[in-house]
Amino acid sequence: MPLVIDGSLARIEGAARVDEAETLVSFLETTADPVVDLGPTNHLHTAVLQVLMAYRPALATLPEDPVLLALLRPLLGEAGPELNRAA
Amino acid sequence: MKNILLVDDSATVLASMRQVLERGGYAVEACTAPELALTRLNGGYRPDMVITDLNMPGMDGIAFITAARRLPPCRFIPILVLTTESGQVQRDRAKAAGATGWLVKPVAPEKLFDVLRQVLA
Amino acid sequence: MSEGGSSLKEQFLIEGRDLVESAGECLLRLEKEPDDSALVASLFRAVHTLKGNSGLFPVPPLTRVVHAAEDVLDEVRAGNLTLDSEMADVLLDALDQVSAWLDAFDRLDHLPDEADEVASGLAARLAVFRFDADAPPEPGDSGPDLAADWLDGLPAGDLAAAETALRTGGPVVLIDYTPDSGCFFRGEDPLRFMLTLPGRVWLAVTATQPLLPGPDFDPYQAALRFRAISTASLSEVQTHLAYVAAQVAIGAQTPPPAAPSTADPVLRALLEATAEALACPGPAEAFAGRMASTATVLSALLPQAGLGAEAAVMAARDQALAAGQATALQDLLAAALAPKPAPVAASPAAADPAAAPKAAPRRQGVLKVDQARIDMLMKLAGELIVAKNGLPFLANRAEEVFGSRAMAREIRAQFDVFNRIVDELQTAVMQVRMVPLGSVFDRFRRLVRDLSRQVDKPLVFVVEGEETEADKNIVEDLGEPLIHLIRNAVDHGLETPAERRAAGKPAEGQVRLSARLAEDKVVIEVADDGRGVDVARVRAKAVERGLISADEAAQMPDEAALRLILRAGFSTAETISNLSGRGVGMDVVATMVERSGGTLSLRSQPGRGTTVTITLPLSMTVRRLMMVELDGSQYGVPLEMVLETARIPQDQLHRHLGPPQIVRRDRLIPLCDLRRPLRLAPRPQEPAELSVLIVATAQGEVGLIVDAFRSGTEVIPQPLDGPLAGLACLSGAALLGDGSILMILDLEEVLKCPW
CATH class of the missing domain: 1.10.167 (Regulator of G-protein Signalling 4; domain 2)
Known part of the structure; x- marks a missing residue:
């Protein structure tokens, strides 16, 4: 599974699939101060992208993949204090 | 390896698609009837994608897509239908029933792989 | 097609022939019931599938013809056209041509040179039927034109980037894509479509409505809008987004350059x-x-x-x-050509067009399972039967050699268990090989239709019991004998309409083809309501041909006289018509049936018609044999031919002219010492009592003198090879349970040798 949840950290490795949107929502709904790590991500299914845009969770790292990075920065860039700290 | 489920009543089409897909590094499961395909899907087989013919005796492709989409694990699977070059009406009906896209028969290998890259994560 | 190409071709040919055949059947039925929409649908489907399949092979003329047929049938399906017999004629011609081309492609790997021309002719004939109602123009792939304000509502940063992309100088394509809310349930991933967009220089994603987190948030309701700029050509972009064309607006900023x-x-x-x-x-x-x-x-x-x-x-x-x-x-x-050519099959070879035999029955893969696997299964089941039959030998040895009756009893009990299981296994495997006789009956509709037109005898062709099943090989072997029988019925059996009217019968004759099961046999009948066989003329002819003497003819009961037409070289028709002609008579039919382990019988009533009955085993893979001993070796005689076994004292033999005879049930039966036709050494001394096996053959009953009778057995015959293969009097051999070899006699052939 590309979505790996470890305590309050969810890491998306590789390509996030459509059915992971649900898992991600429940993680974000039930976890206190959730953090999402997009470092190892190379694709997000549109549904997962939507979840991130709705919840705007704190991001540990932005994707290395330049295309995804260019797309996500304007969308999620000013997301939260976590990312700003990391950046 | 990505799994592709092929549904077509023509053994010739199944054999040729299987040949192309397997050479492209995909695992292929072929069913000669949609009813068989549904049995496989109900039995827990979970392909990454389905390619189905529309014109089949018994259950047709549209009914198959409708039925497959009702199975929770198949809600989001890309489903491609095989149509003829003039099958616009069929394409529209297939899209309405939940198909992702279509392939025009006979399917050229390059076109097939183009589409797979586009549709299959 | 490179590796695997040949098996693909085979698959195409098998399926192609099946499709042509089923299309032909649908057509013939439709002529009678033109309103049956289910038939139209299956006809269309057959042609449609054929077209699709043919596109995979270098047979463009074939594809063209089936395409033209499909177009016409599409109109029929839509109710714009009615299928009349004229249209059926052209479609049948087209199917015949396709069938001939499939054969040609099979042999030559390409179509004959004139195929193109022939295809044009057929396509034109088919096109005539088409409604020339103006086809509605295909809806274009491009969505509505892009409004001038397509960049409205974008964040300032995006706008600036878009402006930059637009000023690249070259022509660009603008894309505005708002996926509908249910798009995920069609397997669509809009972001993937956008990320893989050819020539993408700019992409922006916005929400179409505020995305509010919380229990009501549904991640599977798409609520995004994508805007993109691409430097690829308009048609490339349109092709890329064809699957979601209804959700996309595309605009070109400058017209794309004309194609060179x-x-x-x-x-x-x-x-x-x-x-x-x-x-x-x-x-x-x-x-x-x-x-x-x-x-x-x-x-x-x-x-x-x-x-x-x-x-x-x-x-x-x-x-x-x-x-x-x-x-x-x-x-x-x-x-x-800029790109280099790729290798593809199609090797020119000396063309051998024409020579495609018409309506010749072919061995076709009706089973959609690899037949070799089923055959293997059948063979193993057969070997199990043979191995099982070894147990009684073992039981006898236990008793006779080792003197243990108890052990013998246990072995026999075990044998009974094996027997039951093996029986069930055999039945199960044979079930798999069963195919309905309809698969061979159906192709006769066309034959009868053509024959009836050719000889100008209108007739009703009745087919019954098509669902009756028999072993695939038996069903296939039936094709040819049945063709002859049906031809005979139409050509010789039925009278002309004028003759029928004169005899007070309906002008339209009737030919009935029926099948039914009788225990472990399948019974097939070809019956006509025609003039019946003129037994007096049969006798006269047989005498004239020297088949029997005038005395014999006079004494012969009608039933036996009728069987004379099964003898080689017999033909009652005054002239050999071009239908059943070609020198093929009933004797050939009888031989073909017997080769499959079946029997053929005749019934005829003057003025009422003739019925030919073929009785075949349901499966010919396992044969029941009666074993006999000759000169120290064991031979098998097909049990279905054996009428009785008898011990005849020497003094009951009638020795007149020719071979000795015996009287059974008031009839004289000739005796044949099997040692003679088989050229075995003569018996050292004549026993006081002869062991005689009375068998039914095409020539009538014959008593076979053997050395001794043995038990009946079931075997899986193996074809003979090597020097034995040339011996016509042996139909095969089988391995017995005790490891010895049993030669299976082909009695019809044996009796052709001098005795």
Whole structure:
């Protein structure tokens, strides 16, 4: 599974699939101060992208993949204090 | 390896698609009837994608897509239908029933792989 | 098609023939019930599938014809056209042609040279039927035009980037894509479509409505809008987004440049095809011809497209011929075509068109499972039967050699268990091989229709019991005998309409083909309500032909006299018509039936008609044999031929002229000492009591003198090979449970030898 949840950290490795949107929502709904790590991500299914845009969770790292990075920065860039700290 | 489920009543089409897909590094499961395909899907087989013919005796492709989409694990699977070059009406009906896209028969290998890259994560 | 291509071709041919056949059947039924929409649908489907399949192979004329047929049938399906017999004629012609082409493709790997012309003719004949209602124009792939304000509502940063992308100078395509809310449930991933967009220079994602987190948030309701700019051509972008065309607006900022003339798709296709043909290995003796025809094609194409002069082509041809390599022509082609040609099959060979036998029954793969696997299963089940039959031998040895009756009893009990399981296994495997007789009956509808027209005898063809099943091989072997019988019925059996009226019968004759099960046999009847066989004429003819003497003819009961027509060289028709002619008579039919382990019988009533009954085993894989001993070896006689076994004292033999005879049930039966036709050593001394096996043959009952009777048995016959293969009097051999070999006698052949 590309979505790996470890305590309050969810890491998306590789390509996030459509059915992971649900898992991600429940993680974000039930976890206190959730953090999402997009470092190892190379694709997000549109549904997962939507979840991130709705919840705007704190991001540990932005994707290395330049295309995804260019797309996500304007969308999620000013997301939260976590990312700003990391950046 | 990505799994592709092929549904077509023509053994010739199944054999040729299987040949192309397997050479492209995909695992292929072929069913000669949609009813068989549904049995496989109900039995827990979970392909990454389905390619189905529309014109089949018994259950047709549209009914198959409708039925497959009702199975929770198949809600989001890309489903491609095989149509003829003039099958616009069929394409529209297939899209309405939940198909992702279509392939025009006979399917050229390059076109097939183009589409797979586009549709299959 | 490279590796695996040949099996694919085989698959195509098998399926193609099936489809042609089922299309033909649908057509014939539709002539009677033109309103049956289910029939129309299956007819359309057969033709449609055939067209799809044919596109995979280098048979464009075939594809063209089925395509034209499909177009007509599409109109029929839509209710715009009615299928009348005229249309059926043309469609049947088309199917015949397709069938002939499939055969040609099978043999030659390509279609005959004139196929193109023939295809045009057929396509034109088919096109005549089509409603020339103006087809509604296909909806275009592009969505609504893009409004001028398509950038509205974008964040400032995005706007600036878009402006930059738009000022690249070249033509760009603008895309505005708002996926509908249920798009995920069609397997669509809009972001993937956008990320893989060809020539994408800019992409922006916005939400169409505020995305509010919380329990009501549904991640599977799409609520995004994508805007993008691409430097790819409009058509490329449209092709890429074809699956979601309804959700996309596309606009071109400047018209895309016109395609250069060298990119004409037709020209390109032709050049590519030529290159492919050149790249194929061909027989050396055909090399010069191939180079010459390639040059002809190129000299027609290249100058017209402004890609080269005819002289250059001819020079390249001469160079190729001199070098014995196609390189020069290939280079020329490569220059005209940017990408290099790919190898594809299609080797020119000496054409052998015409010669496609019409309506010859073919062995077809009706089973959709690999037949070799089922055959293997059947063979193993058969071997199990043989192995099982070894247990009684073992039981006897236990008792006789080791003196243990208890052990013998246990072995026999075990044998009973094996027996039951093996029986069930055998039944199960045979079930798999069962196919309905309808698969062979159906092709006769066409035959009867054509025959009836040809001899001008209107008739009703009744088919019954098509669902009756029998072993696939038996069903296939039935095809040819049945064709002869049906031809006979139509040609000789039925009277002309005038004769029938004169006899007070309906002008329309009737031919009935029926099948039913009777225990472990399948019974097939071909019956006509025609004039019946004139037994007096049969007798006269048989005497005239020297088959029997006038005395014998006079004494012969009608039933036996009727069987005379099964003898070789007998034909009651005064003239050999072009239908059942060709010198094939009932004797051939009887032989073919017997070869499959069946029997054939005749019934006829003057003025009422003739019925030919074929009785076949449901499965011929396991044969029941009666074992007999001759000169120390064991031989098997098909049990279905055995009427009785008898011990005849020498003094009951009637010795007049010819072979000795015995009387059974008031009838004289000739005796044949089996040692003689088999050329075995004569019996050292004549026993006081002869062991006689009375069998039914095509020539009537015969008593076979053997040394001793043995038990009946079931075996799986194996065909003979090596020097024994040439012996007509042996139909095969089988391994017995005790490891010895049993020769199976073909009695009809045996009795042809002098005795």
